[in-house]
Amino acid sequence: MPVSTQSVESFFESMKASQRTLTANLNDTEKWLSIAAGAYLGVKGLSRGGPSGLLATGLAAGLLYRGLTGHCYLYDQLGIDTTEKSSLTVIPAQQGVHVKKSVTIAKPIEEVFRFWDDVENLPRFMTHIISVTTTGESRSHWIAEAPLGLQVEWDAEVFNRVPNELIAWQSLPGGAVQSVGSIRFAEQPNGRGTSVTLNMKYNPTGGKVTDAIAGLFGRDLASEIDGDLRNFKRLLEAGELPTVDGQTHGPRSSLSRML
């Protein structure tokens, strides 16, 4: 297995590991604001006394703890992390949404790999991707639908590609979307075709909370990946995407008149 393949896997592993320990998720400015607010409330609370003073003192202790450790439990729950990151990581640990999904396609591995490998094929089955244009040997420019009829754009680069086995990519800094992902191809026995496993992480604007809300409308990453992989399979096996959009029907209101 190539070295850089392992680095994708170890990336996901380290991400999971880091969630189990108490890590800082506040940047320096927030830490100092927290300490300052805690100290101020503490002095006020202790000098006032009574129930309201006690409450202020309690709150002050929490803020001081938050500032001194640099860890906020609320941020932890919400998946927010404001620490400054090194530019080497596409999506820092604890941020973003991770999705893994497999599907088997009744076509030879060479055909399945070739189709995905040509990035300009991707909008044919990725519903929310408007276009992907090749801009360099391993680089491409992506345009996708965003809420409220807006569009978002970013550049991506394939950082590992093993023919008929693996393609791994990541978004480049400066774009509207941060994502990293890989797709693995494996031949299945008895002419069953090719299994593909997509492993992807992306950082939605607004963090995990946004993705959870989008999930209520079926627009979260997991639903979109599910639909895109299904369409990938349909396009290769059936040659087209099944649809009833635009077909005829009677008026969608019960006020329609009989002949």
Place this chain on the structure above:
Amino acid sequence: MKALCWYGKQDVRVLNVDDPAILNPRDAIIRITSTAICGSDLHLYNGMIPTMQLGDILGHEFMGEVIELGSSVTNLKIGDRVVIPFTISCGGCFFCNRQLYSLCDNSNPNAAMAEKMYGYSGSALYGYSHLFGGYAGGQAEYVRVPFADVGAFKIPDELSDDQALFLTDILPTGFMAAENANIQRGDTVAVWGCGPVGQFTIQSAYWHGAERVIAIDHIPERLEMARTHGKAETLNYEEVNVLETLNEMTGGIGPDACIDCVGLESHGFSPDAIYDKVKTKLMLATDRLHALREAITACRKGGSVSVPGVYAGYLDKFPFGAAFSKGLTLKMGQTHVHRYLDELIKKVIGNGKPGFDPSYIITHRYPLSSAPEAYKTFYENKGECIKVVLTP
């Protein structure tokens, strides 16, 4: 064009709607010459199937003439007379490759919805709710046929519409029911339910080698048809104890194969709805399940139970212990229509001898414009009305 549209419980209307259009390269447009109402259409008529939308066009048994083809369809030409399997299949997935056409992975645009409900999605169906794809049905003047290169079967001019129409659903369903029953030459086969599928199951049992067929129902007209056309011995379950009588008729052994052509007629399609119905309408639900329980209880040791009748949810008091201790084989599922059509078209043509003419089940005919009346008659008069054919 004129089309029969669904507007809720016992409210279907013939309306003028847009003509269908080609939406995908593998589509075809068919001018419909004959179409039938299926017993399962009554579930839609009674508003029991979720995910219907006002204005949906019904109908999944239809045939006609090709009038327009998408750019990828090369094995059909304009003017071909075709029958259309009611299950929609892509022809390229794991399941289609193994001739399990009704389990097609790719034909249902709403597969994700079906997976949420059942954990998987079978093939799409024409005119049978958005859970099964939302495709417009064929109780209309024209219909769009997706994947037409695998989903439209040419029929020779010598076959009339009446002879060919039931190749779309109920004849292959009866045929697969007999195949699933693993019938050996000389076997005795018991068939529960003498509706159209039951009638064709009786015939198919003989094709598969049965010596005797015993048909069970309570509607005199249907039992009469099973006797005269199916050459079956018949039992009216309102008059005799079915288990005792079958036991006597088979010398205490039991039928070699038992086929349940009844199914769980009274159903919503979500498992919870089924469970609630079983609990709240106990009498009705236990009656319906009774056929399957009886089939398992009656079957001889080492025999086969085949289930073409539709079930949708969880079953209460299913005698699995009896099935296990008798070493039964159970086989079931939606019909893989495409798999059987070449063979069945030959059977209907007859290969030199007179072929099998399935048109004897037709009891009522209406023009498409009277379809609402046809639904009403079919629903209210199950004795006299066995099969309704509509002509656009």
